[in-house]
Amino acid sequence: MKKVGIIGYGTIGEDVAQAVHQGRAGLVQLEAILVRDKSKYEDSNSTEYLITEDEDEFFNQNLDIVIECAGHGAVRKYGERALHHGADLILVSIGAFADESLQKLLRDKAEQSGRKIIVPSAAIGGLDRIAAGSVGPMEEVTLVTRKPPKAWYGTLIEEQVNLAELSEPYCAFEGVARDSARLFPESVNVSAALSLAGIGFDKTKVKVYVDPHISHNIHEIEARGKFGQIKLQIQNTPSARNPKTGYIVAMSVIKTLRDMSSSFVIGI
Ligand SMILES: NC(=O)C1=CN([C@@H]2O[C@H](COP(=O)(O)OP(=O)(O)OC[C@H]3O[C@@H](n4cnc5c(N)ncnc54)[C@H](O)[C@@H]3O)[C@@H](O)[C@H]2O)C=CC1
Ligand SMILES: O=C([O-])CC(=O)C(=O)O
Structure with a gap:
């Protein structure tokens, strides 16, 4: 059994921790969770896994897999x-990988230590096809969130517009993923995943919109290249705890964990 440690015990971290602990994430066991305030958690004194604010204690658990669910x-x-x-x-x-120096540091470190950095599809899909298509040449990749x-x-959109009174869709950002990933660290990570799979x-x-007419988090991806075209629309049900994050994000991490201990892997 591979030992799993989770950084961040919020919306995604809690769903992932439960799945690992209940044996729904393949042949992995929950060893430790790194939190900022232990007193917030009912299971803080669990005898089955460690919940700690102490990063040394967390990293001393001989973890095989660390899952970051805590933010840029x-x-x-903790990445390195x-x-x-x-x-x-x-x-x-x-x-966070929009910061090239951080990306290089962690990718070099993974290479030196013979470990992997794994990026689940999380809130979007089609990364398998975009990554294959970018073998190339790939002409264009766009995302509308x-x-x-x-x-x-x-x-920062809260400072641009009165969210409570918005009656029409509002375009809050138009540009490239380097900036959307940086400006919306909790909300447009999908643009980074798409960039890394595709053309950078x-x-x-x-484009990023606030849309008062929708109830889901919608991502529309279009890509063109030698491979052909892809047009994909994803509608994520926002989680009850954090409307920025879809339930699918934790599900995608759980699927990744299953793949890591399975002899049959589909859809990567
Ligand atoms: N790749 C993707 O498609 C997606 C990525 N995300 C990323 O996942 C992150 C987490 O999302 P949620 O679980 O919804 O957020 P959340 O706010 O519900 O939970 C985050 C948890 O991490 C904890 N945390 C923050 N910094 C920490 C640190 N240094 N050490 C230990 N714990 C720490 C917070 O106290 C909180 O409990 C987001 O900030 C975003 O960057 C979220 C949705 C989709
Ligand atoms: O959950 C989503 O729809 C997307 C999201 O928050 C992100 O990309 O960070």
Whole structure:
């Protein structure tokens, strides 16, 4: 059984932890969860797995897989250490890789330590096809992300527009993924995943909308190249705990864990 450690015990982290603990994520066992405030959690004194605020204690558990579910800051703070301790690293806050120096640091570290950095599809899909198509040549990749107003509280859009009174869709960003990933660290990680699978952060075109007429988080992907074309629309049900994040994100991490211990892998 591979030992799993999770950084961040919020919306994604909790769903993933439960699945691992209940044996729904393949041949892996929940060893430790790194949190910022242990007193918030009912299971903080669990005897079956460790919940700790102490990063040394967390990384001393001989983890085989570390899953980051905590945000860009946690990728910066703990990514290198996870790989240094000999774990494979699953990243959901992949927008942190818009910072080329951080991306290079972690990719070099993974190579030196013979470990893998694994990026689940998370909130989007089609990465298998985009990554294969980018063997190339690939001409164009675009993403349009739309979420309801409630998903944008706590982001910079809250300063641009009155979210409570919006009656028409509002285009909050138009540009390239390098900027969308940086400007919306909790909300448009999908643009980073798409860039890494396809033609990079500076060529992937992105539009971001607040849309009062929708109830799902919608991502529309279009790509063209020698392979042909792809047009894909994804509608994620927002999780009850965090409207920025779809339930599918934790499901995708759980599927990744299953793949890591299975002799049959489909859909990568
Ligand atoms: N790749 C993708 O498609 C997606 C990526 N994400 C990423 O996942 C992140 C987490 O999403 P949610 O679980 O919905 O957020 P959340 O806010 O519900 O949970 C995040 C948890 O991480 C904890 N945390 C933050 N920094 C930490 C640190 N340094 N050490 C330990 N714990 C720390 C917070 O206290 C919180 O409990 C987002 O910020 C976003 O970057 C989210 C949705 C989709
Ligand atoms: O869950 C979603 O629809 C997308 C998301 O938050 C992200 O890309 O960070």
